Amino acid sequence: MTFVNVGTLGVLPGKRDELVAILTRRSQVLADIGCQLYEVGINEAEPDAVFVVELWESEDAHTASLQLDSVRAAISEAMPLLSGKMGGLRFRVVGSPLRD
Known part of the structure:
Protein backbone atom coordinates (compact mmCIF):
# COMPACT_ATOMS: atom_id res chain seq x y z
CA MET A 1 0.00 0.00 0.00
CA THR A 2 1.34 3.45 -0.91
CA PHE A 3 2.96 5.31 1.97
CA VAL A 4 3.42 9.08 2.36
CA ASN A 5 5.90 10.92 4.55
CA VAL A 6 5.49 14.72 4.77
CA GLY A 7 8.00 16.71 6.77
CA THR A 8 9.12 20.16 7.79
CA LEU A 9 12.81 20.52 8.51
CA GLY A 10 13.95 23.50 10.56
CA VAL A 11 17.21 24.89 9.21
CA LEU A 12 19.84 27.08 10.83
CA PRO A 13 19.68 30.69 9.56
CA GLY A 14 21.28 31.02 6.14
CA LYS A 15 21.59 27.25 5.58
CA ARG A 16 18.31 26.58 3.72
CA ASP A 17 19.77 26.57 0.20
CA GLU A 18 22.60 24.28 1.28
CA LEU A 19 20.08 21.78 2.66
CA VAL A 20 17.96 22.03 -0.48
CA ALA A 21 21.05 21.22 -2.58
CA ILE A 22 21.66 18.05 -0.54
CA LEU A 23 18.03 16.92 -0.66
CA THR A 24 17.63 17.49 -4.39
CA ARG A 25 20.66 15.59 -5.63
CA ARG A 26 19.65 13.11 -8.31
CA SER A 27 19.29 9.60 -6.85
CA GLN A 28 18.26 6.71 -9.06
CA VAL A 29 18.77 4.37 -6.10
CA LEU A 30 15.71 5.93 -4.38
CA ALA A 31 13.54 5.16 -7.39
CA ASP A 32 14.97 1.65 -7.56
CA ILE A 33 14.06 0.94 -3.94
CA GLY A 34 10.47 2.18 -4.28
CA CYS A 35 10.33 5.98 -4.03
CA GLN A 36 7.63 7.25 -6.40
CA LEU A 37 7.87 10.95 -5.55
CA TYR A 38 10.31 13.07 -3.55
CA GLU A 39 9.56 16.79 -3.64
CA VAL A 40 11.52 19.46 -1.78
CA GLY A 41 10.04 22.92 -1.30
CA ILE A 42 10.53 26.27 0.34
CA ASN A 43 8.25 29.09 1.42
CA GLU A 44 9.66 32.62 1.51
CA ALA A 45 7.48 33.36 4.56
CA GLU A 46 9.47 30.67 6.43
CA PRO A 47 13.10 31.19 5.39
CA ASP A 48 14.44 28.74 7.97
CA ALA A 49 12.35 25.76 6.88
CA VAL A 50 12.44 23.17 4.12
CA PHE A 51 9.43 21.05 3.26
CA VAL A 52 9.61 17.50 1.94
CA VAL A 53 6.88 15.27 0.51
CA GLU A 54 7.72 11.62 -0.14
CA LEU A 55 5.52 9.01 -1.80
CA PHE A 91 0.00 8.10 6.36
CA ARG A 92 -1.07 5.18 4.20
CA VAL A 93 -2.85 6.21 1.01
CA VAL A 94 -6.35 4.72 0.68
CA GLY A 95 -7.31 6.24 -2.66
CA SER A 96 -6.91 8.98 -5.25
CA PRO A 97 -9.10 10.56 -7.92
CA LEU A 98 -6.02 10.66 -10.21
CA ARG A 99 -5.21 6.95 -10.48
CA ASP A 100 -6.64 3.52 -9.83
Missing part, protein backbone atom coordinates in the same frame (compact mmCIF):
# COMPACT_ATOMS: atom_id res chain seq x y z
CA TRP A 56 6.68 5.41 -1.45
CA GLU A 57 5.35 2.11 -2.78
CA SER A 58 5.24 0.93 0.85
CA GLU A 59 6.33 1.86 4.35
CA ASP A 60 8.86 -0.99 4.15
CA ALA A 61 10.45 0.63 1.07
CA HIS A 62 10.79 3.90 2.99
CA THR A 63 12.34 2.11 5.96
CA ALA A 64 14.74 0.22 3.68
CA SER A 65 15.86 3.49 2.06
CA LEU A 66 17.16 4.69 5.41
CA GLN A 67 19.71 1.86 5.36
CA LEU A 68 21.22 2.84 2.00
CA ASP A 69 24.78 4.14 2.22
CA SER A 70 23.96 7.13 0.01
CA VAL A 71 20.95 8.08 2.14
CA ARG A 72 22.88 7.69 5.38
CA ALA A 73 25.68 9.88 3.97
CA ALA A 74 23.18 12.58 2.92
CA ILE A 75 21.59 12.51 6.38
CA SER A 76 25.02 12.90 8.01
CA GLU A 77 25.82 15.82 5.71
CA ALA A 78 22.47 17.49 6.39
CA MET A 79 22.38 17.11 10.19
CA PRO A 80 24.72 20.05 11.00
CA LEU A 81 22.43 22.35 8.97
CA LEU A 82 19.30 21.52 10.96
CA SER A 83 17.98 23.57 13.87
CA GLY A 84 16.17 20.66 15.52
CA LYS A 85 12.70 22.04 14.78
CA MET A 86 10.92 19.25 12.94
CA GLY A 87 7.36 18.52 12.04
CA GLY A 88 5.43 16.22 9.82
CA LEU A 89 3.13 13.32 9.41
CA ARG A 90 2.95 9.91 7.81
Whole structure:
Protein backbone atom coordinates (compact mmCIF):
# COMPACT_ATOMS: atom_id res chain seq x y z
CA MET A 1 0.00 0.00 0.00
CA THR A 2 1.34 3.45 -0.91
CA PHE A 3 2.96 5.31 1.97
CA VAL A 4 3.42 9.08 2.36
CA ASN A 5 5.90 10.92 4.55
CA VAL A 6 5.49 14.72 4.77
CA GLY A 7 8.00 16.71 6.77
CA THR A 8 9.12 20.16 7.79
CA LEU A 9 12.81 20.52 8.51
CA GLY A 10 13.95 23.50 10.56
CA VAL A 11 17.21 24.89 9.21
CA LEU A 12 19.84 27.08 10.83
CA PRO A 13 19.68 30.69 9.56
CA GLY A 14 21.28 31.02 6.14
CA LYS A 15 21.59 27.25 5.58
CA ARG A 16 18.31 26.58 3.72
CA ASP A 17 19.77 26.57 0.20
CA GLU A 18 22.60 24.28 1.28
CA LEU A 19 20.08 21.78 2.66
CA VAL A 20 17.96 22.03 -0.48
CA ALA A 21 21.05 21.22 -2.58
CA ILE A 22 21.66 18.05 -0.54
CA LEU A 23 18.03 16.92 -0.66
CA THR A 24 17.63 17.49 -4.39
CA ARG A 25 20.66 15.59 -5.63
CA ARG A 26 19.65 13.11 -8.31
CA SER A 27 19.29 9.60 -6.85
CA GLN A 28 18.26 6.71 -9.06
CA VAL A 29 18.77 4.37 -6.10
CA LEU A 30 15.71 5.93 -4.38
CA ALA A 31 13.54 5.16 -7.39
CA ASP A 32 14.97 1.65 -7.56
CA ILE A 33 14.06 0.94 -3.94
CA GLY A 34 10.47 2.18 -4.28
CA CYS A 35 10.33 5.98 -4.03
CA GLN A 36 7.63 7.25 -6.40
CA LEU A 37 7.87 10.95 -5.55
CA TYR A 38 10.31 13.07 -3.55
CA GLU A 39 9.56 16.79 -3.64
CA VAL A 40 11.52 19.46 -1.78
CA GLY A 41 10.04 22.92 -1.30
CA ILE A 42 10.53 26.27 0.34
CA ASN A 43 8.25 29.09 1.42
CA GLU A 44 9.66 32.62 1.51
CA ALA A 45 7.48 33.36 4.56
CA GLU A 46 9.47 30.67 6.43
CA PRO A 47 13.10 31.19 5.39
CA ASP A 48 14.44 28.74 7.97
CA ALA A 49 12.35 25.76 6.88
CA VAL A 50 12.44 23.17 4.12
CA PHE A 51 9.43 21.05 3.26
CA VAL A 52 9.61 17.50 1.94
CA VAL A 53 6.88 15.27 0.51
CA GLU A 54 7.72 11.62 -0.14
CA LEU A 55 5.52 9.01 -1.80
CA TRP A 56 6.68 5.41 -1.45
CA GLU A 57 5.35 2.11 -2.78
CA SER A 58 5.24 0.93 0.85
CA GLU A 59 6.33 1.86 4.35
CA ASP A 60 8.86 -0.99 4.15
CA ALA A 61 10.45 0.63 1.07
CA HIS A 62 10.79 3.90 2.99
CA THR A 63 12.34 2.11 5.96
CA ALA A 64 14.74 0.22 3.68
CA SER A 65 15.86 3.49 2.06
CA LEU A 66 17.16 4.69 5.41
CA GLN A 67 19.71 1.86 5.36
CA LEU A 68 21.22 2.84 2.00
CA ASP A 69 24.78 4.14 2.22
CA SER A 70 23.96 7.13 0.01
CA VAL A 71 20.95 8.08 2.14
CA ARG A 72 22.88 7.69 5.38
CA ALA A 73 25.68 9.88 3.97
CA ALA A 74 23.18 12.58 2.92
CA ILE A 75 21.59 12.51 6.38
CA SER A 76 25.02 12.90 8.01
CA GLU A 77 25.82 15.82 5.71
CA ALA A 78 22.47 17.49 6.39
CA MET A 79 22.38 17.11 10.19
CA PRO A 80 24.72 20.05 11.00
CA LEU A 81 22.43 22.35 8.97
CA LEU A 82 19.30 21.52 10.96
CA SER A 83 17.98 23.57 13.87
CA GLY A 84 16.17 20.66 15.52
CA LYS A 85 12.70 22.04 14.78
CA MET A 86 10.92 19.25 12.94
CA GLY A 87 7.36 18.52 12.04
CA GLY A 88 5.43 16.22 9.82
CA LEU A 89 3.13 13.32 9.41
CA ARG A 90 2.95 9.91 7.81
CA PHE A 91 0.00 8.10 6.36
CA ARG A 92 -1.07 5.18 4.20
CA VAL A 93 -2.85 6.21 1.01
CA VAL A 94 -6.35 4.72 0.68
CA GLY A 95 -7.31 6.24 -2.66
CA SER A 96 -6.91 8.98 -5.25
CA PRO A 97 -9.10 10.56 -7.92
CA LEU A 98 -6.02 10.66 -10.21
CA ARG A 99 -5.21 6.95 -10.48
CA ASP A 100 -6.64 3.52 -9.83
